[in-house]
Amino acid sequence: MPGSNLKRPDVGDIPRQNPCAQCGAPIPAPEWIEPGRGRISYLWTCRACGYRFEAIAIFDHSADEREPLAA
Numbered sequence: 018m019p020g021s022n023l024k025r026p027d028v029g030d031i032p033r034q035n036p037c038a039q040c041g042a043p044i045p046a047p048e049w050i051e052p053g054r055g056r057i058s059y060l061w062t063c064r065a066c067g068y069r070f071e072a073i074a075i076f077d078h079s080a081d082e083r084e085p086l087a088a
């Protein structure tokens with residue numbers, strides 16, 4: 018296929034085209050990104066119905082905070 022869209026560098030694990038939790042319309046990119054400890058919060062705003070919701074991505078690093086399974 019010719020005509021690729023905008024070239025974007027890899028910005029990490031930012032999710033795209035997330036379906037709206039209410040009406041199912043795809044949202045191109047999160048409205049707001051808030052990094053935290055071992056996790057990142059994404060705020061999605063649907064332009065179709067105006068619904069806003071938050072999604073949280075958790076990284077493997079947070080596994081260190083869990084109880085170690087030692088013998």
Ligand SMILES: [Zn+2]
Nearest residue numbers: 037040063066
């Ligand atoms: Zn929606």
